[in-house]
Amino acid sequence: SCDLRSCNLKNGKIKAGLISLVIIVLLTFIKFIAYWFSGSLAVFSEAWHSFSDIATTFMVVVTLWLSDKKGDKNNRDEKNSNNRNKRLKVDPELLIGGCISIWLFLIAFTILYRSFFAESAVVQNPLLVGIVFIVISFGSYFIYKLEAITAETEGSAALKADSQHNRTDMIISLLTGFSLVIYYFGIDIDRYIGAAIGVLILLFAIETGVNILLSLKRGENGYVTEYRITEIILSLFDKHIGNSIGSWLCNLLGISQRRKESLANLVLIFKKLCRYSVYLSLLFLFALWLSTAFYRVNLNQKALITRFGKISPAEILPGLHLKLPFPFEKVVVFDATRTRTVDVGNMSASNRALIWNKDHGDNLEFISADNNFFLPYISVSYHISDIKKYYLHITAEEKLIGNICTEEMISLFVNHDFFTLAIYKREEWLRLLSEKIQRRLDSTESGIVLTDISLKDFHPPLKVATAFEDIVSASQARETMMNKARVKYNVMMPEARLYALKTNSKATTEQQHKIMLARGYAQQYLSQLESFAGNPQIISRHLQLQTITAAIADREKIIYDPDSGVEPSQLYTEKFIFGSKKVKQKIKKAAANSGIEPRITVDRKVKRRAPIRD
Template sequence: MTFFSRELITMPNKLKAGVISLAIITLLTIIKFFAYWLSGSLAVFSEAWHSFSDITTTALVVVTLWLSCKREATSTSIQPTDAQPDTATSETSWKDPELLIALFISIWLFIIALSIFLRIISSEPVLVTNPLITGVVFILLSFGSFFIYRFEAMTADIENSAALKADSQHNRTDMVISLLTGFSLIIYHFGVNLDKYISGVIALMIFLFAIETGINTLLAMTKHKHGYLTEYRITTMIFSLFDRHIGNKIVGWFCDSVDLNQNNRDSLASMVGVSQKLFRYTLIIAALVTTMVWISTSLVQVEINQQAVITRFGQITNPGKPIEPGLHFKLPWPIEKANKIDTTKAITIEVGNVSDKNSALIWGKSHGDNLEFMSADNNFFQPYISLHFRISDAEQYYLNTTDAKQLASQICMQELIFAFSRYKFYELALYQREKWVSEAITKIQNRLDQLQSGIEIVRLDLKDFHPPINVSNSFEQLVAATQTRETMINQAKTKHNVMIPDARLKSLELVSEAQSDSNNKLQLALGESKKYLLQLDSYQQYPDIITKHLQLSSMLNSFKGSEKIVYEPQSGISTDLLYKERFLFKRQGDQEQEESREKRFQPPQKTKEVIRRAPIRD
C-alpha cells in the first residue's frame, strides 16, 4: 500500500487524471449495464456500450500517457542541459502516440455509432420496465460524466495533453447522452415512447463527435503539431458546407499545395464554382423531395387483408379500434406510425418433426427429422404435426407478440409433450386421436389467450405418427391385427345395434298390448259396475217393474235353448192339452223328418233288367 501511494504521488498529473477517470468511468459503466438489465431499454443499451467504449479509449489514453511520460523522462535524462530541444518534424508528428490514440478514439467511436444504428434498424419495440427509476439514475450519472469531462479538460489544458483533451470531449458527449437517456425514460413512464429515437440521437452524436475528433487529429498531424487542437467544431464543419466561399478556399489551398499556375487556377476555380452551385441546387431539390416524402407519410393505405394500429411515440392512439382497410390519415412519421398486420392469412408451422416434401410418409422409410418422443406406455414415436393459426386481434398482437411463429411453436410443443405423456401410443395414433388433438388445441388456445398474444388457432393437423424405423414392421403387423380386431368388434356392435332395437320394439309392443288389455278390462269392469249401480238405482225407484223384469229375464235365461209357447191364461185352454197336442204334433213331425232324411241318404236301387226276346213267328 505504501509503494502504491508513493507511485501515485510521484506519477505525473496527466497520468493521474487518466487513472482517476478510468476508475470512475468503469464504475459508471457497471451501473449503466445494471440499469439496462433493470429496464431493457434500447437507449440504455446504447449508452451502456458507449460507456464500455469509454473504458477502452480511456485505458488506451492512460497507456499512451504512461508511454509519453516514460519517453519524456528518458529523453530528459539523456539530453545535455545546455542542448536545445529539436523542432517538430513531420516524422515525429505522425508518430506522436497521443495523436495516434486520439485518431484511434475517433475510429472506435465511428464503429460504435454504426453498430448502434444497425441495432436500431433491426430491433423490435421492447417493453421498458422501471423507466422512472432508471431515468433518475441516468440523470445522476450525467453529473459523474460532467465531473470527468471538467477534470480531464482542466488537466489537459495545464499539461498540454492531446489524448486527455480528446477523452474529455468524449466524456462531455457522454454527459449529454446520459441526460437525454434519463429524460427519455422519465417521459416513457408517462406514456411517450422515445426509446428508439433517443438511441438514434445518441448514435448520431457519437458519429458526429467521431468525425470532429478525427478531422482535428488529422489536421494536427498534417500541420506537424505535438498536441490535439480543437480547431473546428462539428457545427462549424456543417455550416462551412453552405459557405459560398468555401470552394475558393479549398481551391486556393490545393493550388498552393501543388504549386499550379494562374491559368490552371482559374480553370479549377470555375469548375469548383459550377460544382458548388450544382451541389446547392441538389441539396435544395433533395430537401424538397424529402419534405414531400415526409408529408406523404401522413397517408396510410390499409389493404383488404390487413388491420393497422396507429402509435404516437409508441402509445396506441386507437385502443380497441384498429384501422380497417382503406385510405386513412395520420400525423407524419416519426410522430405517428402505422403498424399494418395481416389478420386473414393462415400461418402454418411444423411442430415435432419437419417432413421432407419429396418423401412419402411411410413408416419404414425416413422422410424428415427423426426427433423421438415417448408415450405413456414407454413407446418411442416420431410425430409430424402442422399447426395453423392466424392473427385475430391486431392490437394485442402488436403489444404482446414479437415472433408469432416462435411463440406458437413453443407453446404447442409444451402442450403436445404433456398430451403424449398422458396417452398410450395406439391411443395417440388410432383410438383417441380426435380426443387428444381437441384437448391440445383447447389448451394451446388458452395459453395464448392468457398471454394476450392476439393469436387464434385454426386447426392442428396430424400428418404422420409412426414408430422408429427399426421396429416399424412389428408395429405395422400389430396395427393390422388391431384393425382386424376392430373390424370384428364393429361387426358385433352392428349386430348388437340391430338386435337390441328389435327386442326393444317387441317388448314395447307386448307392454303396450298388455296395457291395452288391462285398460279394456278395467273399462268393462267400470261399465258393469256403473250399469249395476244404475240398475240398483232404478230398482229402488221402481221395484215392481224391476221385479217383473228380473223374473222375465230369469225365465228367459232358464229356458234358453228350449221351445216356449206363449198363450193367454184367460182363454180357457188347458196346459195339459197344449202339452199333449204339442208333444204329439212334434212326434209326428219328427217321424216325417226322419223318413225324409232316410230317403235322402238312401242309396239308389238298381232297376231290374228286362230281357226282350224276338217275337215268335207263326
C-alpha cells in the same frame, strides 16, 4: 522503476485523468449490466461507446504521465526508456491507440449491422433502465466539468479535448435514457439511437486513426488530438485543398490551361448544384415528414392510433385518414381477416412426404403415458380478434403460441398412451388441446383466437418405425373386423327384436283366444247343464250323438248296405286292412251274387278303419 504509483501525483492533470478513468470504468460496467437486464440495442451501443471513452481517457493519462516523466531530468529510468523508444522507432502509445482505433472500427460496424439487419429486440424494464441512464449522464457531466476545469487551470489541451468527448458521452447517455423512457410509453426508437451511437463510435475511430497517422508521419511521440472529426470532415470541402488536388490531377494528366478553366467552370456549376440539391433534399425530407400525417386503412384491415404510446379509443373505419405527423402520433395497421399458421412440435422439410421410415427434418421427440417416444407434426391456425389487446400484450405471437402449445402438448401426451393418441382418439385430444391453448391465450389477454388445429402426422422415431407400422396395421385389421361385427350386430339385432315382438304378440293373442274359448266352453257347459235339468231325455240323446260324432270324426269309415249279402264278420277279416286284395275280391264276389253294386266311402286322411253298424 517509475510507474503511476511512484509518479508525482501532485500534478493536477494526472489526478483529474485518473479520477475520470476510474469513474468511466465504473459507469461502463454499470452500462453493460444495464444491457444484460434490458437487451436494448441503444444500451449496447452506449456501453461500447463508453469503452471508447475509456480508451481515450487512458491514452490522455498515459500522455500526461509520459510528459511528466520527460520533465524529470534526474530520472535514470527515463533515459533507458528513451533509448528503448529510439530503438523501437515507434511510440508504443501510438501503437496502442492504433489498435484501439481498429477495434472501435469493428465495434461500430457491428453495431450498425445489428441496427439495420438484426431483428428488433424486446426491451425489458425500459423505464428503470432509462432512469438509470439519465442518472449516469450526471456522472459523465461531472467528468466533463472536472477535466474542463483542470484543463483550464493547468493549461492541458489533452484534458480539454477529452472533456469535450465526455460531454458528448453525457448527451448520448441522456438520449439513451429518454429513448428507453418513451419506449415504455410505446414509441420505439431504440434501433435508431443504437445506429446513431454506432455512427458516433465510427466517427471517433476515424478521428483517432487520423490523428495517430499524422503523429506517426511527423515522428512525434505521444497521442495528441490535433484534429477533431468535424475539422476532418470540413477539410474535405476546403477550397484551397480542393484547388490543390485539382491542380495536381491536371498536371498529372497533362491538361491544358484552357481545359483547366473549363473544368473550373464545371466545378462551380457542380458546387451550385450541390447547394441547391441540399435545399431540395431538406424540402423533400420536410414533405416526407408531413406525409406521415396521412394513412389509409383497407377493407380487410383494422387500425389503431397511439399518441405518445397511449391508444386512442376512437374507432377507425376503412378509408383515407389524417393524424399528427411522426413521432406525435403513430398508426398501427393489422390484417385482422388473414388467418395465420404456425407449426409446432416438429416441422417437416418442404416437398417431402410424411412417411414413418423417412426423415422429415426436425426430430423433437415427445413421450406418451406408456413410455413410447413419438414425433408429432401439428399446425395451428389463428387470427387476431382484438387488435388493442394484441398490440398491448403481444410482440412475437408465433413464439408465444409455439411455447404454449408445446407445454400443453407435453401435459396432454403424458396422460394418454401412444395408440390412443395416434389412432383411436385423435379428434378428442386435438379438441382438448385447442381448448387448453385458447384458455392460456385468453389468460394473457392476447386478442388471438384459434381457428383450427390440424395433425399433419404422428409417428414414432425412425429406428422403431417399422415395428410400429406392423402394430398399426394389425390394429387397423382389428378395427376393421370390429366394424364388420358391429355392422352385423346392428343388422341382426333389429331382426331379432322384430321376431321377438311378433312371437310375443302371437303368444298373447293365442293366450287371449284360448282364455275366451275356455270361457265359452264353460258357459256352454253351464247352459247345457241347465237345459239338461229341464229336458234330460232330449239332452241325453243330443249328447250321445255329439259324442258319437266326435268319436268317429277324422277316422276312416266304410258304409255298406246290409242287404248286399256281406257279413260283418267278413269286414274284420285280415283285421280290416284297408286296400287288401282279399277283402276287395270278397266284396266284388258278394255283389256279383246279389246283383247289387256296393257303395264304398273312404276317408283317406284316417289310417285307422272301423265299420259303422246301423
